[in-house]
Amino acid sequence: MELENISIPATNRFASLYLEQKQPVNNFFHYDITASSVYEERLKDIHKRHFARYELSRCIEEYMDNFPSSDEIIQSLHKLKQDESSVVIGGQQAGLLTGPLYTIHKVISIVHLAREQEEKLKKPVVPIFWIAGEDHDYLEINHVFAEGERTLKKISYSEGSIEKKMISDLDFQKEDMKSWIEKVFEHFGETIHTKEIMASIENALDHSKTFVDFFAYIIVDMFKKYGLLVIDSAYKPLRQLETSFFKEIIENHQLITDSVHKQQTIITDFDFPKTIEISEYALNLFYYNGKERILLEYAPERNGFMGKSGELFLTKDELLERLDRNPESFSNNVVTRPMMQEWLFPTLAFIAGPGEIAYWGELKLAFEKLGMCMPPIVPRLNLSLMDRAIESDINELKLSTERVLRQGLEAEKKDYWDSIKDQHMDTIINASKEFLEEQYEQLTNYADKALLPIIEKNLSFHLNQLNFLQRKADQLTRLKHDTILEKYNRIERFLRPANSPQERMWNIYYFLNKYGKDFIDQLIKLNYQFDGTHKLVRI
Numbered sequence: 321m322e323l324e325n326i327s328i329p330a331t332n333r334f335a336s337l338y339l340e341q342k343q344p345v346n347n348f349f350h351y352d353i354t355a356s357s358v359y360e361e362r363l364k365d366i367h368k369r370h371f372a373r374y375e376l377s378r379c380i381e382e383y384m385d386n387f388p389s390s391d392e393i394i395q396s397l398h399k400l401k402q403d404e405s406s407v408v409i410g411g412q413q414a415g416l417l418t419g420p421l422y423t424i425h426k427v428i429s430i431v432h433l434a435r436e437q438e439e440k441l442k443k444p445v446v447p448i449f450w451i452a453g454e455d456h457d458y459l460e461i462n463h464v465f466a467e468g469e470r471t472l473k474k475i476s477y478s479e480g481s482i483e484k485k486m487i488s489d490l491d492f493q494k495e496d497m498k499s500w501i502e503k504v505f506e507h508f509g510e511t512i513h514t515k516e517i518m519a520s521i522e523n524a525l526d527h528s529k530t531f532v533d534f535f536a537y538i539i540v541d542m543f544k545k546y547g548l549l550v551i552d553s554a555y556k557p558l559r560q561l562e563t564s565f566f567k568e569i570i571e572n573h574q575l576i577t578d579s580v581h582k583q584q585t586i587i588t589d590f591d592f593p594k595t596i597e598i599s600e601y602a603l604n605l606f607y608y609n610g611k612e613r614i615l616l617e618y619a620p621e622r623n624g625f626m627g628k629s630g631e632l633f634l635t636k637d638e639l640l641e642r643l644d645r646n647p648e649s650f651s652n653n654v655v656t657r658p659m660m661q662e663w664l665f666p667t668l669a670f671i672a673g674p675g676e677i678a679y680w681g682e683l684k685l686a687f688e689k690l691g692m693c694m695p696p697i698v699p700r701l702n703l704s705l706m707d708r709a710i711e712s713d714i715n716e717l718k719l720s721t722e723r724v725l726r727q728g729l730e731a732e733k734k735d736y737w738d739s740i741k742d743q744h745m746d747t748i749i750n751a752s753k754e755f756l757e758e759q760y761e762q763l764t765n766y767a768d769k770a771l772l773p774i775i776e777k778n779l780s781f782h783l784n785q786l787n788f789l790q791r792k793a794d795q796l797t798r799l800k801h802d803t804i805l806e807k808y809n810r811i812e813r814f815l816r817p818a819n820s821p822q823e824r825m826w827n828i829y830y831f832l833n834k835y836g837k838d839f840i841d842q843l844i845k846l847n848y849q850f851d852g853t854h855k856l857v858r859i
Contacts, residue, residue, distance in 0.1 A: 323846045325853035326722050330699070331821070334592050334681065335674035339699055339852035344590050348583070348681035350693040353850075358696055359437050359668060365693060366406055366666045372561060376664060377401045379557050380448075380549050386527060387540040392547035399444035400549070406443065408434040409661060410671030410700065411450030411553070414487055414535035415461045416477055417504065417521075418542075421703070421823040422673060424840075427539065429671045429700040431546045432848050437668060445668055446549060449539060450661065453488035453532040453552040454606070454651040456613050461487060461531065464827045465817075466507035470809065472817050472825055475504050484612035486651070488532045488554035494525055497534075501525075505833065513836045517829065520837070542840050553657070558664075559647040565663045566605065566643055566650050570636070572690065573603045573618060579686035580655055587682060595679040596654055599628075604655040607632060607642075613651060654679055659690065667695040674699070701848055704822050705831060707859045710814050713807045721815075725854065728816040733808045740801050745793050749786050756782055835859065 330336040337345040341354045351358050377400040384393065399405045410430050412423045427449055434447035463476040477492075477500040501521060505514060520541065528534040536550050551558060569576065577598060584594050598604070599617055603625055606613040614627040616639075624635040634642065643650055652660050658680060661667065672680060680697050687694050704725055714721055719732060760779040767775060798805060817825045831839050848855060 321842050321846060322858040323848070324856040324858065325849070325851070326725060326856050328702075328722070328726055328854040330852075331674045332678060334678045335699070338677050338681070338697075345592075345681065348587065348684050349697060350684065350687070351696040353696050353698055359441060362668055362696055363406060363441060363443065366668070367404070369666075371664070371666045373403070373405070373666070374401050375561055379555070379561060380551050382557060383551055383555050384540065384549065386533075387537050387550075388544050390544040390547070393540075393544055393549065396446045396547035396549050400446050402444055404443050405446060406666045406668035407446045407448045408437070408669045408671065408698075409448040409450055409665055409667055411452050413452045413455050413457070413461050414532045415464075416531070416534070417464055417501070417827055417829050418535065418538055419461060419464070419827070421705075421826050421828055422700070422821075424542075424828045424843075425703050425823055426671055426673070426700045427543055427548065428703075428844055428848075429698070429850075431543060431548060431844060432701070433669060433671065433698060433850065435546070447547060448665065449548060449550045451532055451536055451550060451552045452657075453554040454486050454608075454613070456484045456486055458485075458487065458490065464504055464829075465825045466504055466827070466830065467813070468507045470806065470813075472813060473507065475500070475507065485610075486554050486608060486613065488530060488552055489610075490531045491529055492531060492534070497525060498522065504829070508830050508833045511833055514833055516837060517832050521829075545841075546844065554648070554651065556648040559650070561664065562650075562660060563643060563647045565660055566647065567640065568663075568690070569605060569652075569656050569659070570603070570639060570643070573605075574601070575689050576604060576655065576659075576686045577602045579689045580682055583682050583685045592678075594682070595675065596682050598655060602653075602655070604653050606651045606653060607634075608649045608651060615653065655683065655686070658683060658694070659687065659692070662687070662692050662695065669696045669698045670694075671700045672697050698850055699852060701850070701855055702821070702823065703843075703855045703857055704815055705826075705857050705859060706815065707834075710811055711858060713811050717804070717807060717811075719811070721856065724811060724815050725821075725856070728819050729808055729812045730819075733805075733812075736804070736808065741797055742793055746790070749790050749793075753783060753786055756786075831859075 330339055334345055341352055346352065351362060377397050380400070381397050400407070408430050410426050412426055413419065415423060418424060430447045430449060434445045438445040462478065463474050465472045465474055467473075477497065501518070505518065521538070524534055524537040524541065527537050532552050536552065540548065540550055577600070580596065580598055584596070588594060601618040601620065603616040603618055605616055607616055607627070608614070614632050616625045617628055619626045619633070622633065624633055625639050626633040658670070661670070677697055677699060680694060684694060706721070714724065719729070756779060760775060763775050764772060815822055843857065846857065
């Protein structure tokens with residue numbers, strides 16, 4: 321593998337300015353991630369605070385008990401208990417077969433930065449992946465894309481009515497899931513690695529009951545030699561550790577909400593859009609009744625808390641009583657999840673995608689009101705994987721890989737099409753259309769009004785026939801030049817599918833199936849720099 325750094329803007333203006341630490345965006349955060357001493361400074365700030373390290377380590381150890389283990393995982397659990405330790409953390413939803421590539425890129429970022437800073441700081445730094453099992457957006461995690469019939473097909477796993485249950489509570493039928501996985505691999509195609517890869521997936525299935533179990537088992541198995549710890553945000557023993565922090569959120573709910581609104585006003589004054597939708601009296605917590613998560617708001621006219629749609633009402637005392645009795649019924653929203661992580665973990669750095677960077681920027685004042693600083697927000701590594709066949713096509717067509725990654729190939733495909741299209745045929749057909757329209761206009765002006773519908777229908781028929789002829793001519797041209805046209809499409813499908821980054825649609829198992837299980841190890845060994853550049857990996 322070879323690594324090349326390419327300068328490509330982030331997917332939104334806010335994140336692009338953050339990567340360069342430019343004003344005004346850099347003022348919306350507490351740390352300058354480009355400063356050489358940023359992690360030393362952050363470590364000093366962490367050591368001024370108390371964390372329940374032992375209890376947190378035991379909680380994660382219990383959660384990971386049913387997953388693959390390694391000496392490195394045991395060492396990470398031991399490190400987490402030490403007073404001088406810190407963590408690099410990031411999270412994602414539990415996508416099937418790990419979901420889009422960016423989830424793997426995020427894990428690699430966590431592992432790489434933790435290892436890098438442990439060496440520099442000479443202090444233990446633990447990589448942790450936070451699984452957003454409390455989320456309920458099933459349709460966002462129930463599919464993968466795979467290549468088939470010259471396109472990327474969305475292959476969805478669907479099973480019954482799920483309402484708005486937390487993903488952590490969603491079970492699956494193993495035989496149905498196995499059939500779905502086999503369907504996915506039919507699109508990937510059989511290779512010398514397929515049996516081994518399928519065996520590892522089936523092993524994960526055998527040890528899993530829920531979507532989150534399945535996701536966590538795979539992630540741990542992939543990264544166990546790097547000491548990666550994982551925790552499900554909806555894990556009940558973790559909720560017990562969070563109880564006092566939930567109380568703090570409840571006690572300070574209006575302070576938090578007002579602070580977010582104030583920060584959003586500051587940000588929108590610079591013409592950035594808001595990324596967090598938050599009502600005037602938001603509690604920023606969900607209450608879970610076992611079937612759906614209910615977003616709670618304070619109702620001043622009733623002096624209590626109710627569901628956003630009015631489906632639940634609790635006084636403050638009732639809310640706190642339920643929290644003490646059943647903390648697993650409570651979960652964070654996009655505002656309070658970062659705060660909960662900051663309370664729980666001695667966070668050296670948070671690994672974030674472009675969208676996450678934008679919403680963290682809206683939380684600065686809320687963190688300050690709670691007496692905390694946001695951790696350094698480090699943009700995750702953005703990777704594009706390019707195999708030799710695609711690179712060969714790019715070279716043959718004399719294209720710029722950087723341009724493909726930036727904006728796709730729409731302009732180049734159009735230029736090529738214009739160069740091969742039968743322009744003379746087009747000219748004749750267009751002239752015929754113009755002639756017909758002129759003649760029928762004269763008929764319209766001369767004929768009896770009773771004939772107008774027939775004239776209009778007759779013109780439409782002839783124009784449709786000419787359009788049909790034009791499509792057939794184009795189709796014949798495409799057949800003659802199919803090899804080259806498909807190369808353009810294949811390049812775009814691989815590197816810029818549907819005009820999106822590769823990492824948003826492709827799945828890691830395509831590459832594992834093609835190159836083997838050690839593909840992950842080869843990716844991690846590359847010499848990444850967290851410098852904001854796009855990483856092109858030549859396979």
